[in-house]
Structure formats: C-alpha cells, structure tokens
Amino acid sequence: MNTGDDGPAGAGERSPGVPERLLAAATRLFAERGYERTSVQEVVDAAGVTKGAMYHYYASKDDLLYAIYQRLLTLQARRLADFAAAEGPIADRVRAAAADLVHTTVDNLDDAVIFFRSMHTLSADRQAAVRKERRRYHECFRGMIEEGQRAGVFRADVPADVAATQYFGAVHHIGRWYHPGGELSGPALGAYFADLLLAGLRPD
Amino acid sequence: MNTGDDGPAGAGERSPGVPERLLAAATRLFAERGYERTSVQEVVDAAGVTKGAMYHYYASKDDLLYAIYQRLLTLQARRLADFAAAEGPIADRVRAAAADLVHTTVDNLDDAVIFFRSMHTLSADRQAAVRKERRRYHECFRGMIEEGQRAGVFRADVPADVAATQYFGAVHHIGRWYHPGGELSGPALGAYFADLLLAGLRPD
DNA sequence: GCCACCCGACCGACCGCGCGGTATGCCTAT
DNA sequence: ATAGGCATACCGCGCGGTCGGTCGGGTGGC
Numbered sequence: 001m002n003t004g005d006d007g008p009a010g011a012g013e014r015s016p017g018v019p020e021r022l023l024a025a026a027t028r029l030f031a032e033r034g035y036e037r038t039s040v041q042e043v044v045d046a047a048g049v050t051k052g053a054m055y056h057y058y059a060s061k062d063d064l065l066y067a068i069y070q071r072l073l074t075l076q077a078r079r080l081a082d083f084a085a086a087e088g089p090i091a092d093r094v095r096a097a098a099a100d101l102v103h104t105t106v107d108n109l110d111d112a113v114i115f116f117r118s119m120h121t122l123s124a125d126r127q128a129a130v131r132k133e134r135r136r137y138h139e140c141f142r143g144m145i146e147e148g149q150r151a152g153v154f155r156a157d158v159p160a161d162v163a164a165t166q167y168f169g170a171v172h173h174i175g176r177w178y179h180p181g182g183e184l185s186g187p188a189l190g191a192y193f194a195d196l197l198l199a200g201l202r203p204d
Numbered sequence: 205m206n207t208g209d210d211g212p213a214g215a216g217e218r219s220p221g222v223p224e225r226l227l228a229a230a231t232r233l234f235a236e237r238g239y240e241r242t243s244v245q246e247v248v249d250a251a252g253v254t255k256g257a258m259y260h261y262y263a264s265k266d267d268l269l270y271a272i273y274q275r276l277l278t279l280q281a282r283r284l285a286d287f288a289a290a291e292g293p294i295a296d297r298v299r300a301a302a303a304d305l306v307h308t309t310v311d312n313l314d315d316a317v318i319f320f321r322s323m324h325t326l327s328a329d330r331q332a333a334v335r336k337e338r339r340r341y342h343e344c345f346r347g348m349i350e351e352g353q354r355a356g357v358f359r360a361d362v363p364a365d366v367a368a369t370q371y372f373g374a375v376h377h378i379g380r381w382y383h384p385g386g387e388l389s390g391p392a393l394g395a396y397f398a399d400l401l402l403a404g405l406r407p408d
Numbered sequence: 409g410c411c412a413c414c415c416g417a418c419c420g421a422c423c424g425c426g427c428g429g430t431a432t433g434c435c436t437a438t
Numbered sequence: 439a440t441a442g443g444c445a446t447a448c449c450g451c452g453c454g455g456t457c458g459g460t461c462g463g464g465t466g467g468c
Contacts, residue, residue, distance in 0.1 A: 169377025
C-alpha cells in the first residue's frame with residue numbers, strides 16, 4: 001500500500017521519500033563537515049524540508065546519526081554472513097572476504113568516515129550496541145584466520161587477533177584518503193589489500 | 205636559591221607551567237570526550253586555571269588543538285629523520301621504522317586519537333599544514349619501501365604507496381582499541397605489526 | 409636603600425549568538 | 439471527522455570569546 005508510494009503531488013517520479021532524503025543529506029554532511037559541526041538546520045535545508053519534518057521521523061540528532069550506523073552495520077553483517085557460509089579453501093575465503101570489505105568500504109565512503117570519527121558522540125548504550133555488532137564481525141573474521149592457522153596455510157607465530165585488527169585498521173582508514181574517480185578503483189584496491197594480508201600470513 | 209624558583213623565565217623545571225598544564229589537560233579531555241564535546245571551561249578547570257589564563261597563551265580553542273598537532277608532528281618528524289639517516293640493510297631499516305611508529309603511537313595514544321578524529325575541525329590553512337607534514341612522512345616511508353623494491357628484497361607487484369598507506373592506516377587505528385596495561389606491550393605490538401608488513405612485502 | 413612606575417600573568421564576570429529541541433496549527437487524504 | 443505529515447515560530451541554554459581589573463616582582467632615578 002504505502003511502501004512504494006510517496007507523498008507529495010502524485011507518484012510520477014521515484015522520489016526517495018522524506019526520511020530517506022534526510023538520511024542521505026545527513027550522511028553527506030556529517031562525512032563532509034563532521035557531526036558536531038553540522039547543524040540540524042543545514043541537514044533539513046539540504047533535504048529540502050524543515051525541522052518539523054525531521055523531528056517527526058527522528059527523535060533527535062543523535063537518532064539520525066544512529067540510523068547511519070544501523071544501515072552500515074546491517075550491510076556489513078549481511079555480507080559477512082555470506083562469506084562465512086561459503087565453501088572452498090580457507091585462504092580463498094579469507095581473501096574474498098578481505099577484498100570485499102575494502103570494496104564495500106569504498107562504495108560507502110561517507111558511512112565509513114562517519115563511523116570511526118563520530119562513535120564517541122553516540123549515547124553510551126548505543127555505542128555499546130555498535131561495539132557489540134562490530135565485535136561479532138571481528139571475531140568471525142578472526143575465526144577464519146585461525147581456521148587457516150590450524151590448517152597450516154597461515155603462519156601461527158602471529159596472533160590472528162593482531163592480524164585481523166591490523167587489517168581492519170587499514171580498511172577503516174581508507175575513508176581518510178581514498179577519492180573515487182582516481183586511478184585506483186575499489187576492486188583494484190581490495191585486491192592489493194587482500195594480497196598484502198595473505199602474503200603477510202603466508203608461512204615461511 | 206633557585207630551587208624554589210618557578211615560572212617560565214626561570215631555569216628551574218619543577219612546576220610544569222601553566223601553558224604545559226593547559227596542553228596536557230586539553231590532550232586528555234579531547235581524547236576522552238572529543239574536541240567539540242569538551243568546553244574551554246572544562247579544560248581550564250582541569251588545568252586549575254581560568255579562561256583568562258588560557259586565552260592569554262592560546263589565541264583560541266582551535267589554537268590549543270593545533271598545538272597538540274604540532275607536538276606530535278614534531279616528534280614524528282624527528283624520529284623518522286633518525287631512521288632515514290641510519291645505515292644497514294633496507295629491510296632492517298624499514299622494520300625498525302615500522303616498529304618504532306607503533307611504539308611511538310602507543311606512547312602517545314591520546315595524541316593519536318585526537319589526530320585522526322579532529323582533523324576536520326582545524327582551520328583550512330592549518331589543516332593543509334598538517335597534511336603537508338604528514339605527506340612528507342608518508343613519502344619518506346614510501347621511499348624506503350621503494351628502495352627495497354629496487355634492491356629486490358621487497359616484492360614489486362604491489363605499489364609501495366599502497367603498502368605504506370595500508371600500514372599507516374593500521375597504526376592510526378591503534379588508538380581506537382589499544383589499552384595500555386593489557387597483555388600486549390607497545391614493543392610487542394610493534395614487532396607483530398612490523399613482522400606482518402615485512403612478510404607481506406617479501407617476494408615470492 | 410627606597411620609592412614610583414610598569415608590565416606581564418592571570419582572574420572572573422559578562423556577552424551575543426547559534427544551537428537542539430518544542431508547541432501549535434494548517435493541509436491533504438481517507 | 440479524523441489522523442498523520444509537515445511548516446512556522448519560538449525558547450532556553452551553554453558555548454567560545456572578551457574586557458577591565460588586580461597582583462607581584464623587576465627596574466631605574468636619586
């Protein structure tokens with residue numbers, strides 16, 4: 001009934017709807033100027049609505065930020081589940097998951113920038129929820145590396161936890177320097193990153 | 205006679221001095237709560253002075269933040285110069301520089317956290333100055349990797365730029381998860397990180 | 409040796425502004 | 439008639455920054 005329909009003045013165009021437009025505007029502005037330096041007024045102006053509309057759909061500015069976190073967490077969790085359930089040699093699966101993480105990060109650069117810059121502005125309980133979800137992601141990835149260590153295809157003299165943390169750090173940092181449209185595409189970067197990870201884990 | 209002497213003009217170094225206390229308090233609070241969520245009043249309260257004192261030594265809150273950046277940049281530049289001027293096999297020098305970067309980061313965790321979280325709050329020209337300094341650091345490190353590639357001790361099928369960027373990202377992220385006093389010491393973490401970097405760069 | 413003077417260090421009360429958030433009501437579709 | 443979707447006007451607060459004033463010790467003239 002109301003899923004595909006949108007409000008104002010006929011359904012002639014596929015207009016994204018007010019909540020989605022607010023979320024998109026907030027994502028762009030938060031990534032560009034930072035959460036604290038972006039006023040609610042600027043967000044609603046960019047979305048073409050007023051504060052009344054925003055506070056109709058979101059309880060607070062913090063709520064808007066949390067919606068961005070939820071969107072990225074949901075996406076990551078879904079992708080991770082796919083790779084965890086896949087079959088094949090463990091080294092290939094780790095490589096695919098590592099490259100895909102880079103690919104996904106490049107495709108959602110704004111989210112990635114916001115994620116690691118504005119975590120401390122979330123309320124304590126929401127921050128804990130985000131950390132919990134991230135921890136699940138981390139432990140699943142680490143588990144794949146440990147599986148490779150047990151199988152003997154990865155070196156075991158470096159803790160899987162350290163290797164996973166190092167790689168995640170590098171990926172999280174992508175949002176700080178990567179510019180889409182440059183000479184390095186997302187998949188190409190993912191291939192390089194995954195290659196360096198796998199080579200680093202190769203036994204002597 | 206001069207043991208009781210304190211103050212900025214004296215040679216005695218007993219008391220840290222008001223500017224230093226302000227910088228230390230700001231560093232701790234900015235790292236803990238974030239720059240925007242820390243008021244000037246909180247900083248001066250933690251330093252045991254008043255706003256008048258702070259604005260006597262620092263032109264603005266932004267100026268206080270920039271002082272933190274300058275301190276870290278100076279430290280990093282000095283250390284890198286030492287490793288660049290050192291002698292010995294290039295692989296050993298890269299390993300030493302990589303491990304030292306981790307060590308230094310762990311020893312200045314608050315600075316590291318602030319560095320990559322609050323860059324966007326600096327004024328445009330100061331942000332450019334910081335980026336320029338960081339770029340010099342990056343290019344020096346990249347140059348060492350390229351030297352190893354030319355010497356044949358590092359693989360050349362991955363750009364040195366990508367390898368350096370990946371490593372720096374991992375190091376920058378340390379401030380988000382590392383807790384001093386845990387079971388993993390700074391030097392131990394540095395050894396693991398450098399080991400993974402060197403192994404990733406090892407030729408087939 | 410003493411006083412008049414001065415200057416930097418620092419205090420604390422104050423200001424204007426822009427922020428996040430709210431109350432209320434109109435408009436349209438059902 | 440009713441209810442949700444959204445606009446408009448408004449509020450109180452806490453922020454970064456300012457400014458006149460105080461205090462103490464160094465300095466030069468006599």
